[in-house]
Amino acid sequence: MSKTKYINFFAILLVLLISSCSTLKKNEKQPVDPRIKNFNFNYYFLEANKQKILGNYGDALELYALASNQDKSDAASYYEIAGILNLAQDYSSALEYAKKAVKHDKFENKYYLLLLASIYSNNNLHKDAIKVFEKLIEIEPLNIGYYFQISSLHQMQKKYSDAIKILNKAEATFGVSDVICLEKENIYIKMGEPDKAVAEIKKLCDAYPEKTINKILLAESYVNVGKRKEAEEIYNQVCDLEMDDDIAYFSIADFYLSVGKYNKAFELINKGILSQNVDLNIKLNLILSLLNNIKVGDTDITNKLGEFIEALVLQYPDDLIVRVLKSDYLLFVGDFKNAQKEYEFILEHExxxxxxxxxxxxxxxxxxxxxxxxxxxxxxxxxxxxxxxxxxxxxxxxxxxxxxxxxxxxxxxxxxxxxxxxxxxxxxxxxxxxxxxxxxxxxxxxxxxxxxxxxxSENIQALNNYSYFLALRNENLDKALEMSTKLMSLAPNNPSFLDTHAWVLYKHKRYADALIFINQALIQDSTNVTFLEHKGDILFRIDKVDQALEFWEEAYKNNGDNEQLKEKIKQKKILD
Missing domain, CATH: 1.25.40.10 (Tetratricopeptide repeat domain)
Structure with missing residues (x-):
């Protein structure tokens, strides 16, 4: 639903509010029974919920407004109105109702506060959003997500020091953890402080020395700040250790590939490929990356990649993506025949x-x-x-x-x-x-x-085939000659076309002319079976039987399956 449509609904909402106020003024000497107001509120609110579930947000907005008219202290109505207006990207109006929801809320409902914070942020009021999340931390101090939200809001304003401070508070509450250290590392890199970035991951390693993955994170941190020597020292220490997560094999392998240590990289990739604990999609992405970056002539890498793909096929023989990947590899190495077999398998299933x-x-x-x-x-x-x-x-x-x-x-x-x-x-x-x-x-x-x-009219293929077919059928020979003559003017050096014109002339019994053109055809293609037989036929018609036999025999030698030609040679004449 468009923003304009929501604004129109909001206009309806304002009219309803004004009209309701007028009604109250007219009837202020006649108080409404609170039971009726409560009944009306419940009706409008429940109907609004129903329309919202059905996706009819305009109708829902109108009904929530009618519900709020019945009970102006109800936070839930304001919350729902704010949510719909926020969805419609009418952030300024949404903010008004979100504030009302929080104001009238008696139970410090965190969802009301979360909506308010989100709408503040949508209005680029990041400082106000931060205050709301600080309030949420007071209500729910063990929700680490609030600390990260505040850090993110500070980063939007490029207040990186403040982002670090709130994460330090989180660390004081929750202890050293990978999510906090990695986020602080990222912020320090944005601040241009690589040593502090690495220090965060070192702290993580010190806190959990038994976790191999943290050492790998430290090596990656060194790579990120350009300290490849330090990174390699760590990778050399951990590559033979048992991994907390087998995906780490790929991370280490990526480093060894970057420094040209392919054998070590292939050994680690193979471990990751064979692991049952690594998701297939991760394996596929790695293979695709290697396939896309491989250079022509890298025989060792190409062969190794083939081994990895075969290992995947053995693990996942019925997975069609794996089979497509194998086919792509086979195409890359030029093995089209086996690639074709792979696609036969794929098309049987998809x-x-x-x-x-x-x-x-x-x-x-x-x-x-x-x-x-x-x-x-x-x-x-x-x-x-x-x-x-x-x-x-x-x-x-x-x-x-x-x-x-x-x-x-x-x-x-x-x-x-x-x-x-x-x-x-x-x-x-x-x-x-x-x-x-x-x-x-x-x-x-x-x-x-x-x-x-x-x-x-100058389509040479049609002129050739049409005239030749007519000549073969002995039909409309004048038209055939007209077309073959035109053909010669358009493509005088094509041997097949020369043969066609010769054959049309033959059918017109213009044997001398036919002989000229068939000779030109044979100059260009001296072993063509049809040309040889046609010349034999032309020679026979001008009573050069012995020469005709020579050309028929030569034609038969090049095509021993022609029984009619064989009989022609045997009887030494054209079979009518």
Whole structure:
């Protein structure tokens, strides 16, 4: 709810208060039965509580105001009004009612005082807030939080000496403790007094010499003030001791990494990784930090990191974050195949996160694994039907794996969404036209090619495929020749396009011209099976049978699975 809305409610509240005063003046000779006032108060207050629970703060504010009209000495109503106004960031109005709540409170309710202190602070009246917390300490002297609140308020005003003083009082009450010493260390660093900062942690070590963690805190304090030699002396003393908290292994390891003592660091990291007492998230954050900061060529660190990750997988074999981390590591070292296996495992257990599908598909692309890309992208488009990138990979992989009906249907679905992206739209249509041809739906194929050329009359891929397909079918050969001729003017040196034009000329029985273009194609790609067979066919048509056989045999040598070519060689003629 906006601040403006709360201010409007406050205006309603003022009107209600004024009107209630007027009513009292009119009826001051007719005292109201206190039982009625008490009934009204309870009704309004309970209804206000109900509205507040429901989140209807405006209605609650109005009802609390009506309740306070019934009993102007009730602190609870003022407290609730102050709380709502504070929530609405109307701090000045909230302060007025918080003061009233404390004034009318008969039992020194600490929650009223805490709200007042908070509102003072929100109004930047830090000194007044401090006085309230001092009052709270009188009421509840063993609540250490009040001392820290006062210290924080002093620090907001950059009164660091006063912040230290109140923490000294806390220390006198509660004794030496890590929370107090660490806070004082932080303040001394802000004050530019590093020796006093370190002294606080030394005091902690002296108070609890049996706690290894305090020695580690002292070493960290030395690092913070730039005394690395002193820090290393302490780390050397404690790294072989039993830890109070196994997280400390990581802290010590971080220091050894910073000074280049990797073997020592790895030994400590391994202890932390294997510990059952360290939270998995802490382990993961450490590994991620190492992975993000590792340099290319740091073989020892890279290998060690792999060992740590394998240890995590053994500990948490079904944790998907661990498996994602392992995959990231495998990608870092270039092991895409095993990274792909990790994502197979991950996708068996988690299919709802788009980022996982994106990474799995990117790995398939990197491996050029079209079968896996087809499987993943097909499922991805079913789960995320409006993510066009998934459709791009689905269409490409479906075509590559001869799932031509999927290509046709996917392009039909995706085309309206990509039509404004001209290049992508044409790519999709090109694959659809080819897919229709493979499905022997030739007229549909021709229609899509016509659409492509209508939108892009110089699209060389469409000119090539369309003219070649027409030539293969012996249909509309004049149109095929027109397109292949245009193709030659646009891309005269492409061997595949040269072969297409040669084949269209062959179908027109212009064998001499066809021979010129097929020779140019073979100059650029002398082992291409299709080019070799086409030249053999052209030579056969001009009665050079022996030469034709040579090219057919060469083609067959490069592709021994072509039974039709084998039969052509056997019969020494073109099979019509």
């Amino acid at each position: 299919k709802t996160k788009i980022e996982i599908w994106q990474q799995a598909i990117s790995i398939d692309v990197a491996l050029q694994d079209m079968n896996s890309l087809y499987t993943h992208s097909k499922e991805a488009v079913e789960l995320f039907p409006l993510v066009l990138d998934f459709y791009r990979y689905y269409i490409i992989s479906a075509y590559a794996t001869s799932n031509f009906q999927d290509v046709v249907e996917a392009v039909d679905f995706a085309s309206p969404y990509v039509e404004k992206n001209h290049e992508l739209y044409i790519d999709f249509l090109s694959m659809q036209a080819d897919a229709y041809y493979k499905l022997e739906e030739f007229h549909k194929s021709d229609s899509v090619f016509d659409l492509i050329l209508y939108k892009d």
